[in-house]
Amino acid sequence: MGHIDPSLVDWSRAQFALTALYHWIFVPLTLGLTFIVAIMETIYVKTSDEWWKKTTRFWMGLLAINFAIGLATGIIMEFEFGTNWSNYSWIVGDIFGAPLAIEGIMAFFMESTFFAVMFFGWDKVSKRFHLLSTWLVAIGSNLSALWILVANGWMQHPVGMRFNPDTARNEMVSFWDVLFNPNAYTKFLHTISSGYVLASLFVIGVSSWYLLRKREIKFAKRSIVVAASFGLLVSLFNLTTGDDSARQIAVDQPMKLAAMEGLYEGKPGAEIVAFGILNPDKKLRDSTDPFLFKVAIPEGLSLLSYHRLDAYVPGIHQLVDGSKEHNILSVAEKMKRGRKAVEALAAYKVAQKAGDKEAMKQALATFRHYSAYLGYGYLKNPEQAVPPVATTFYAFHTMVGLGTWFILLFFLILYAAITDRLQKLRWLLWAGVISLPLGYVAQEAGWITAEVGRQPWAIQDMLPVGMATSNLSTSPVMLTFWLFAILFTALLIAEVKIMTAQIKIGPKEHDHV
Amino acid sequence: MDYTDAIIWYLSWPVLIYVAYRFVWLNIRHHARMEKLTALEEHVGDTWQEQDPLLQENPDEEK
Numbered sequence: 001m002g003h004i005d006p007s008l009v010d011w012s013r014a015q016f017a018l019t020a021l022y023h024w025i026f027v028p029l030t031l032g033l034t035f036i037v038a039i040m041e042t043i044y045v046k047t048s049d050e051w052w053k054k055t056t057r058f059w060m061g062l063l064a065i066n067f068a069i070g071l072a073t074g075i076i077m078e079f080e081f082g083t084n085w086s087n088y089s090w091i092v093g094d095i096f097g098a099p100l101a102i103e104g105i106m107a108f109f110m111e112s113t114f115f116a117v118m119f120f121g122w123d124k125v126s127k128r129f130h131l132l133s134t135w136l137v138a139i140g141s142n143l144s145a146l147w148i149l150v151a152n153g154w155m156q157h158p159v160g161m162r163f164n165p166d167t168a169r170n171e172m173v174s175f176w177d178v179l180f181n182p183n184a185y186t187k188f189l190h191t192i193s194s195g196y197v198l199a200s201l202f203v204i205g206v207s208s209w210y211l212l213r214k215r216e217i218k219f220a221k222r223s224i225v226v227a228a229s230f231g232l233l234v235s236l237f238n239l240t241t242g243d244d245s246a247r248q249i250a251v252d253q254p255m256k257l258a259a260m261e262g263l264y265e266g267k268p269g270a271e272i273v274a275f276g277i278l279n280p281d282k283k284l285r286d287s288t289d290p291f292l293f294k295v296a297i298p299e300g301l302s303l304l305s306y307h308r309l310d311a312y313v314p315g316i317h318q319l320v321d322g323s324k325e326h327n328i329l330s331v332a333e334k335m336k337r338g339r340k341a342v343e344a345l346a347a348y349k350v351a352q353k354a355g356d357k358e359a360m361k362q363a364l365a366t367f368r369h370y371s372a373y374l375g376y377g378y379l380k381n382p383e384q385a386v387p388p389v390a391t392t393f394y395a396f397h398t399m400v401g402l403g404t405w406f407i408l409l410f411f412l413i414l415y416a417a418i419t420d421r422l423q424k425l426r427w428l429l430w431a432g433v434i435s436l437p438l439g440y441v442a443q444e445a446g447w448i449t450a451e452v453g454r455q456p457w458a459i460q461d462m463l464p465v466g467m468a469t470s471n472l473s474t475s476p477v478m479l480t481f482w483l484f485a486i487l488f489t490a491l492l493i494a495e496v497k498i499m500t501a502q503i504k505i506g507p508k509e510h511d512h513v
Numbered sequence: 514m515d516y517t518d519a520i521i522w523y524l525s526w527p528v529l530i531y532v533a534y535r536f537v538w539l540n541i542r543h544h545a546r547m548e549k550l551t552a553l554e555e556h557v558g559d560t561w562q563e564q565d566p567l568l569q570e571n572p573d574e575e576k
Contacts, residue, residue, distance in 0.1 A: 039534050043541060142526075159514070180519035189522060193529070218548075225544045229537040237529050244522070418540050420547040 011477040012084045012469045015484065019077045020451070021444055022488040026070030026495070028443050031145055031192050032199025033063045034138035036230055038131075043226075045131050055219055057122070058507035059203065060134075062499055064119050067141075069495045073488060084477060088458050088468035095161050095172045096151050099179075103147035111140030145195075146188050153184030155459050156450075157252040163371060165348050165364060170462075186248050187450075190241040193234050194446060197406055198439040200231025204413060205436025206503055208429040211422065219507050221417060224432075228414035235407045242403070243304065249453075250305035250313070253460060255385065256453035258316045259392040261301055262290050266315035266323070272300030275397065278390050284383055285317065316389070320382050331382035338377025341370035375462040384464075387455040395448035402442035409435055 037060050044052035078100065081089050089096070117125060117133035125133070154160075160177030161170045172178065204227045207220035249257045257263075262278055263270060276294030302311040314328055322330030344367035351359035379385060413432060416422040422429065454460060458468035 035530060035533075039537050042534065043538070174514075176516065177514050180514065180516040182519065185519045185522045189526060192526070196533075221548075222541065222544065225540050226537050229540040230533050233533045233536050234529065237525075414540065418543050418547065420544070420551050 008472060008474045008477060009466050009469050011474055011481055013465060015084060015477060015481045016077070016080055017451070018481065018485055018488065019073060019080060020447065022492065023070065023073040023077055024443055024447050025440060025492065026066055026073060027145070028191075028195030028198045029066050029202055030063065030070055030141050031195030032197070032234075033059065033066070033202065034134075034141050035196065036199055036203060036227060037063055038134045038138045039230065040226060041131050041134050045127050051218075054507055055223060058219070059223070060119065061502055062206075064115075065495060065498050065502070067115065069491050072491060076484065084470055084472070085458070085468050086470040088463065090169060091463060091468075092158075092161075092170050092459060095154060095158075095170055095178065098172060098175065099147040099151040099154075103144050107140050107143035107147060111137050111144060114140065142192055145192055149188040149191055150179055150181070150184040152450075153181050153187045154178055155457075156187070156454060157181060157183035157248075158459055158462055163367075163374075165345060165367060166352070168345070182248050183252060186241060186245040190238065190245045191446075193238040193241055194403075194443060196234035197231060197238055197403070198443055200227040200234065200410065201406065201432075201436050201439035203227035204231065204409075204432045205439075208432030209503070210506070212426065212429050212433070216506050216508075217423070221420075221422060224413060224422065225417045228410050228417055231406070232410035232414055235403070235410055238403065239407065242400075246304050247306070253454055254314050255316065255319050256387065256392065257305060258314065258319060259387045259389045259453050260396040260449060262389060262393045263301065263313065263315045264290050264317050266313055266318040266326070268302065268310050268312045269299040270301040270305075270311075270313035271296040271298050272304060273393075273397070274300075275401075276393075278393055280390070284320065284386060290389075316386055320385060331376065331379070331385045334373045334376040335379050335382065337370045337373040338375060338379070340377070341367055341374045342377035344370065372461070375457065375459070375464055378464050378467050379456070384456050387453050392449060392453040395445040395452065398445040399442050399449055402438055402445070406435065406439070406442070 037056055040052060040056040040059065043049075044056055081096075114133040114136040117130065118137050121130050121133060158170075159181050160172055160174035162173045163169075164171050178184070203223050207223040207227070210216040210220035211224075246257070249260075258266075261270075261273055262276065264282070264284075273291070274295045274297055276296070277292045279288060279290055279292050282288045282290045299309040301313050303309055305311065305313055312326055314323065314326060318326065318328055320331050322328050322333060344363045348360055348363035348367060351357075351363055376385075409431060412428060413422070416425050416428055456464045456466070458465045
């Protein structure tokens with residue numbers, strides 16, 4: 001691998017982050033709204049009440065707009081693996097490509113095919129076949145997410161592969177290890193359930209707006225009952241998957257956990273920060289307090305991470321400089337071992353060219369011995385192993401804070417709705433409207449926590465992002481960054497405008513019954 | 514690698530959807546009843562309970 005311009009790495013990262021953040025505006029709503037629509041249609045088929053058909057069709061219309069625009073950003077992201085991240089694709093394409101291919105062949109075809117039946121098939125196919133199509137769209141779109149998140153989970157915790165020194169590529173040896181990777185299922189369940197939360201907030205937000213305007217009263221109240229019931233259950237599930245995800249991070253990505261909590265000094269019985277303001281002057285290895293202000297729960301982080309009050313949680317300092325007491329290797333030592341792996345790989349190539357089988361065998365043995373630290377061999381200094389702490393900390397706490405608020409909101413709204421008091425509680429309706437954009441904030445914050453928190457790694461401990469980019473000149477990446485920024489913003493504006501217009505018209509215009 | 518945890522967690526997904534559907538159904542039925550009660554109150558006033566023979570303790574005696 002030749003010299004790569006650092007600004008190219010930054011622009012490539014910025015472009016991928018831009019695409020992912022925009023993509024993640026559209027996807028979670030699709031994941032959740034498909035199930036909400038499927039539940040509404042099931043009620044229609046079960047009761048034969050044509051009123052439920054009207055409700056289903058209204059929300060389905062908004063889903064279709066969102067689905068189409070989400071598709072555009074997703075396809076661009078898949079192409080970026082080839083154009084901007086070709087080293088990454090070369091090194092791990094054999095593993096990463098498999099779930100993406102299954103996603104395209106199985107899940108995406110399934111959801112796209114039945115989406116057409118679902119959207120255009122009203123009164124053309126039987127009621128039951130239409131309902132089946134709607135459920136298959138919901139299952140298909142979530143299966144798409146499964147395969148993408150299996151791939152992402154593998155990047156966070158690579159398993160089920162073996163490095164082939166002849167091709168310098170990782171090859172999959174166990175598909176089941178990749179699929180059942182603990183990081184894959186926690187990521188899948190936490191991500192889809194957060195999408196369900198967003199979709200519930202979306203339905204509640206729009207319906208609350210109708211109630212505040214004293215419009216579509218019956219439609220809005222019933223939609224709120226469906227969304228708040230669904231939202232309350234899935235948000236509680238989201239809480240349990242979040243807990244499982246945190247424990248997984250503690251084991252596989254302790255540096256990410258330390259950054260999420262702004263924990264510089266590890267300790268047994270570590271506290272969890274409920275709310276805090278980080279000290280911007282805090283530097284690695286100095287004794288400055290990392291917080292200007294904080295409200296913390298004693299022993300909370302130990303309990304969250306290891307389900308034990310006295311468990312030791314390593315801090316950023318211990319993870320960088322090592323700790324003999326807790327058997328933590330320093331990053332400097334890992335870099336030393338990683339460089340031995342890199343050198344052994346280079347020696348293997350030289351011996352292979354020379355046809356020296358004995359030297360090849362020796363180099364390979366050395367490589368296998370140090371290969372667990374391969375990625376560290378490409379780091380320039382130990383400080384590089386620390387992710388941006390402030391971004392990770394604030395993103396994590398924004399996600400958790402908003403997630404907690406959403407559980408309370410779903411409970412209050414559901415209680416008010418089923419006791420038919422919702423219209424009188426205008427403050428609660430306003431809270432429903434305001435929480436809609438907050439749902440998007442929580443989604444993006446969650447994604448930022450997951451991705452920024454694992455920096456500098458494209459693949460945890462194996463491949464730093466700096467080594468994963470294509471060897472391009474910076475200018476085309478800069479140019480396409482701005483092009484995509486304009487395109488995605490235009491798509492977002494289009495979506496918001498079309499949706500707002502549809503919402504203003506209301507379900508009456510969809511009343512074909 | 515032991516896959517038990519993963520299989521159990523993956524299976525929780527369809528279970529979640531089914532339980533969520535049943536929970537929605539339960540609440541929507543309750544809400545429909547509340548809607549009917551509210552409508553009755555609006556049309557008949559708050560004396561409707563006295564006028565509904567089904568809600569009397571001994572409807573036969575009322576007759």
